[in-house]
Amino acid sequence: MTDSVKYLLSEKDLPKAWYNIAADLPKPPPPVLHPGTGKPVGPDDLAPLFPMELIQQEVSTQREIEIPEPVREVYRQWRPSPLFRARRLEKALDTPARIYYKYEGVSPTGSHKPNTSVPQAWYNKTAGIKRLTTETGAGQWGSSLAFAGALFGIEVVVFMVRVSFDQKPYRKAMIEGFGATVHASPSDQTNAGRAALAKRADHPGSLGLAISEAVEVAAMSPKENKANYSLGSVLNHVLLHQSIVGLETLKQLEMAGDDPDVVIGCVGGGSNFAGIVFPLLGLQLRGGRKRRFLAVEPTACPSITKGRFAYDFGDTANLTPLIKMYTLGSAFVPPPVHAGGLRYHGMAPLVSHCVDLGLIEGVAKHQIECFQAGIQFAKTEGIFPAPEANHAVRAAIDEALKAKAEGKKRVILFNLSGHGHFDMQSYLDFAAGKLKDMEYDPKELAMALAGLPSVKE
Amino acid sequence: MTDSVKYLLSEKDLPKAWYNIAADLPKPPPPVLHPGTGKPVGPDDLAPLFPMELIQQEVSTQREIEIPEPVREVYRQWRPSPLFRARRLEKALDTPARIYYKYEGVSPTGSHKPNTSVPQAWYNKTAGIKRLTTETGAGQWGSSLAFAGALFGIEVVVFMVRVSFDQKPYRKAMIEGFGATVHASPSDQTNAGRAALAKRADHPGSLGLAISEAVEVAAMSPKENKANYSLGSVLNHVLLHQSIVGLETLKQLEMAGDDPDVVIGCVGGGSNFAGIVFPLLGLQLRGGRKRRFLAVEPTACPSITKGRFAYDFGDTANLTPLIKMYTLGSAFVPPPVHAGGLRYHGMAPLVSHCVDLGLIEGVAKHQIECFQAGIQFAKTEGIFPAPEANHAVRAAIDEALKAKAEGKKRVILFNLSGHGHFDMQSYLDFAAGKLKDMEYDPKELAMALAGLPSVKE
Numbered sequence: 001m002t003d004s005v006k007y008l009l010s011e012k013d014l015p016k017a018w019y020n021i022a023a024d025l026p027k028p029p030p031p032v033l034h035p036g037t038g039k040p041v042g043p044d045d046l047a048p049l050f051p052m053e054l055i056q057q058e059v060s061t062q063r064e065i066e067i068p069e070p071v072r073e074v075y076r077q078w079r080p081s082p083l084f085r086a087r088r089l090e091k092a093l094d095t096p097a098r099i100y101y102k103y104e105g106v107s108p109t110g111s112h113k114p115n116t117s118v119p120q121a122w123y124n125k126t127a128g129i130k131r132l133t134t135e136t137g138a139g140q141w142g143s144s145l146a147f148a149g150a151l152f153g154i155e156v157v158v159f160m161v162r163v164s165f166d167q168k169p170y171r172k173a174m175i176e177g178f179g180a181t182v183h184a185s186p187s188d189q190t191n192a193g194r195a196a197l198a199k200r201a202d203h204p205g206s207l208g209l210a211i212s213e214a215v216e217v218a219a220m221s222p223k224e225n226k227a228n229y230s231l232g233s234v235l236n237h238v239l240l241h242q243s244i245v246g247l248e249t250l251k252q253l254e255m256a257g258d259d260p261d262v263v264i265g266c267v268g269g270g271s272n273f274a275g276i277v278f279p280l281l282g283l284q285l286r287g288g289r290k291r292r293f294l295a296v297e298p299t300a301c302p303s304i305t306k307g308r309f310a311y312d313f314g315d316t317a318n319l320t321p322l323i324k325m326y327t328l329g330s331a332f333v334p335p336p337v338h339a340g341g342l343r344y345h346g347m348a349p350l351v352s353h354c355v356d357l358g359l360i361e362g363v364a365k366h367q368i369e370c371f372q373a374g375i376q377f378a379k380t381e382g383i384f385p386a387p388e389a390n391h392a393v394r395a396a397i398d399e400a401l402k403a404k405a406e407g408k409k410r411v412i413l414f415n416l417s418g419h420g421h422f423d424m425q426s427y428l429d430f431a432a433g434k435l436k437d438m439e440y441d442p443k444e445l446a447m448a449l450a451g452l453p454s455v456k457e
Numbered sequence: 458m459t460d461s462v463k464y465l466l467s468e469k470d471l472p473k474a475w476y477n478i479a480a481d482l483p484k485p486p487p488p489v490l491h492p493g494t495g496k497p498v499g500p501d502d503l504a505p506l507f508p509m510e511l512i513q514q515e516v517s518t519q520r521e522i523e524i525p526e527p528v529r530e531v532y533r534q535w536r537p538s539p540l541f542r543a544r545r546l547e548k549a550l551d552t553p554a555r556i557y558y559k560y561e562g563v564s565p566t567g568s569h570k571p572n573t574s575v576p577q578a579w580y581n582k583t584a585g586i587k588r589l590t591t592e593t594g595a596g597q598w599g600s601s602l603a604f605a606g607a608l609f610g611i612e613v614v615v616f617m618v619r620v621s622f623d624q625k626p627y628r629k630a631m632i633e634g635f636g637a638t639v640h641a642s643p644s645d646q647t648n649a650g651r652a653a654l655a656k657r658a659d660h661p662g663s664l665g666l667a668i669s670e671a672v673e674v675a676a677m678s679p680k681e682n683k684a685n686y687s688l689g690s691v692l693n694h695v696l697l698h699q700s701i702v703g704l705e706t707l708k709q710l711e712m713a714g715d716d717p718d719v720v721i722g723c724v725g726g727g728s729n730f731a732g733i734v735f736p737l738l739g740l741q742l743r744g745g746r747k748r749r750f751l752a753v754e755p756t757a758c759p760s761i762t763k764g765r766f767a768y769d770f771g772d773t774a775n776l777t778p779l780i781k782m783y784t785l786g787s788a789f790v791p792p793p794v795h796a797g798g799l800r801y802h803g804m805a806p807l808v809s810h811c812v813d814l815g816l817i818e819g820v821a822k823h824q825i826e827c828f829q830a831g832i833q834f835a836k837t838e839g840i841f842p843a844p845e846a847n848h849a850v851r852a853a854i855d856e857a858l859k860a861k862a863e864g865k866k867r868v869i870l871f872n873l874s875g876h877g878h879f880d881m882q883s884y885l886d887f888a889a890g891k892l893k894d895m896e897y898d899p900k901e902l903a904m905a906l907a908g909l910p911s912v913k914e
Contacts, residue, residue, distance in 0.1 A: 003466060004533070005468075005530065005533045005534055006468070006533065006534065008465060008467065008468075010465065011462075011463070011465075027592075070709060076461070076463065077462055077463065077541070077838075078463045079840065084534070088608065093822075106563065108838075108839030108840055109839070112876070147839050150835075150836045150837075150839075151545065151837075151839070168886075169881075169882075169885060170878075170881035170882070173882075173884050173885045173888070174841065174881060174882040174884075176888060177832060177835050177836075177841060177884050177888070178835060178836060179836060199474065374636060378607075378634050378635065379607045379635060379636060380607075380608075381534075382534065382565030382566070382604050382608070383565055383566075384631065384634060421567070421627075421878035421879065422878065422881075424626075424627035424630040424631060424879075425626075425627070425630075427630050427631075427634050428626060428627075428630045431633060431634070433629070
């Protein structure tokens with residue numbers, strides 16, 4: 001163990017391949033099903049939305065998948081990202097625990113999202129695609145795909161959940177600054193959007209609905225101006241790209257001469273969590289040390305802790321294939337907590353599968369306790385985390401306090417998935433005592449779960 | 458010359474001493490004068506405001522001044538900061554020039570300011586000071602001193618120029634998040650503030666006025682709750698602390714195997730510019746290669762290009778000693794351009810002295826052309842610069858285009874002093890065509906210059 005503050009890798013230590021956990025799972029995850037036929041979907045079903053390289057990654061069981069050199073070149077701008085030892089936080093907590101955090105806020109858009117937006121844009125470009133559609137909640141993903149689009153000369157169209165569109169004009173400014181187009185969702189651009197607006201003119205939108213809009217535009221795009229669809233989380237190929245986070249972390253832990261007992265990440269769709277966790281979980285699956293892996297979700301949108309492991313649609317308009325995942329039901333609309341990136345009804349199928357196998361634990365945290373953790377982190381470590389990342393910070397602090405109570409030298413690692421520079425309104429609201437611990441409506445959840453599609457397994 | 462994207466130093470390459478250009482100047486800068494006696498000020502005159510270590514640094518002619526280890530420990534969180542080769546920008550400009558930028562936006566508060574806030578807070582802490590007052594324009598400095606105060610347990614009181622206080626609630630949120638107190642300036646807390654409000658109830662404030670308020674509070678503070686004053690630019694000890702930027706850059710240029718022909722920084726008070734320039738200028742003064750050093754200011758506040766090299770007060774209420782500098786007159790109120798950090802009537806005396814000696818050139822840029830440069834930078838390099846830093850980007854792009862026109866392989870280096878995450882409103886205004894190229898009123902400038910104090914030299 002060394003006494004450094006941060007652990008930096010040189011560019012030559014940037015991983016050359018992503019890690020695919022599908023190679024090491026004790027049993028394969030349930031197949032994705034076609035909603036019409038109930039049969040597993042094949043590459044042809046996905047071809048209207050994704051380039052073949054990404055479809056192949058989606059179903060690959062190869063352990064290592066090479067990162068294309070043009071993607072590595074872009075990665076090198078901010079990767080390998082730093083691993084920090086949170087010494088000042090440890091001191092403030094007076095804990096015997098050692099706390100490490102991998103900091104993904106150093107990317108151009110301030111989160112882990114470019115780890116996948118860049119390869120997605122690259123594979124689409126090499127497939128001759130000139131236009132990409134996507135959804136965004138808080139705007140982290142939309143700005144990251146806009147960034148990647150600007151680099152590779154791809155037009156990007158973003159459907160942004162209306163509540164965020166209105167509350168976060170500066171994320172929108174960033175997306176537009178990169179040259180992309182932003183529509184508030186629900187919009188009048190799609191059948192799904194128009195239907196939602198017809199039901200409710202002031203519809204606040206949701207991630208599931210914005211996905212429906214983006215998928216629809218891509219699916220209906222004419223051959224001569226073909227658009228593909230791009231998703232910022234949930235899918236296997238997205239989690240694959242995020243594995244770079246954990247692969248780097250493994251090398252950095254070696255530099256630090258330390259070994260985490262518990263690994264923590266916040267979960268919305270599950271990609272930043274899987275990014276830091278899967279490479280370490282893979283070691284365990286191949287016979288290595290057993291560790292705790294803790295997925296932290298908001299109590300307002302608790303797919304792992306209160307949802308059902310079942311087949312469901314990925315979007316609200318039910319345009320996507322059926323995926324087996326922890327879900328609150330595609331009709332569930334989570335309360336408007338500030339952690340917009342965690343307001344998704346489902347959970348990545350690979351993360352869900354690992355929860356089902358007992359490899360990953362879920363825990364839910366309230367909004368206010370998460371902001372309290374964020375402020376404590378800012379005052380000690382200097383960084384204001386994004387509201388999403390505050391969930392990981394909260395859980396890490398709780399683990400450190402537990403270690404203190406137990407007098408244990410626990411080693412805690414968490415992914416600080418992004419900074420909160422575009423979320424300072426939420427910190428203002430918190431400071432002004434305006435934040436509430438929002439609860440979902442149990443009746444609404446029961447109804448959404450009752451509406452899950454019936455699938456013969 | 459290597460083909461990397463970024464040049465990173467390890468923590469062990471973090472400089473152990475700051476560089477003091479006073480050791481190498483061909484003639485010493487004019488002395489700072491007491492406004493009452495007209496005599497050079499001594500340490501006792503400054504003792505009510507600053508700890509003795511900083512006063513000694515202010516007048517030192519020692520070339521190297523050791524960085525205290527507790528300061529280096531904090532620096533190590535984000536330093537050495539990266540030096541980037543702007544390859545994608547070069548390609549977009551189709552220029553034979555090679556463009557490098559040192560990126561100071563990686564600090565916790567997103568600019569170069571913590572390079573001096575941390576040592577200032579540290580020296581004050583070791584002197585037993587528990588309270589610091591300061592001013593801030595756009596908020597970069599206020600948040601940086603608040604950060605340093607949080608680390609060392611010092612109470613920080615910030616007077617924030619009212620126009621920024623109202624326009625930039627998120628910088629204020631950051632300052633308060635770190636635990637500091639913020640007053641809109643002019644405030645009712647001081648004689649200087651009350652006098653300004655009496656003249657004009659909706660006074661927009663200015664950096665010079667906010668300095669008056671912060672100095673007054675410190676100077677009048679009771680012995681039992683002594684407050685010191687802290688300044689984020691202009692003074693010699695501030696420029697000294699910023700030399701870490703250029704010292705690191707020298708090592709990184711060696712890694713890159715390249716040597717800049719022109720070195721560029723934006724100038725408000727002059728500290729980020731001096732930070733990157735002085736270590737390179739020092740080499741030249743000790744017999745090394747001659748380079749161009751380009752200080753870029755806004756046309757709205759053109760102290761070098763339209764001001765006078767004369768003795769003047771550093772603040773509006775004329776509470777400070779007299780310093781010889783390029784100045785527009787302490788009564789000059791610059792138009793409200795978005796680059797709030799550059800809206801200062803004067804210029805660091807050491808930078809001014811070097812301009813007077815013909816070692817540094819000044820150039821002024823308009824607001825709109827600077828934002829155009831910022832957007833071009835964002836679309837290629839992925840980073841939205843702060844409006845202040847856009848002035849350096851503009852000048853760097855202009856130099857690269859000149860190199861292209863002349864068919865020359867010029868090497869350009871600039872300091873990207875901070876990111877624009879808290880300035881996205883200005884990018885929105887720019888995109889909406891709402892920005893104007895604001896000109897100062899020549900009559901007002903003439904009056905402000907006519908009001909300069911008469912000093913016998």
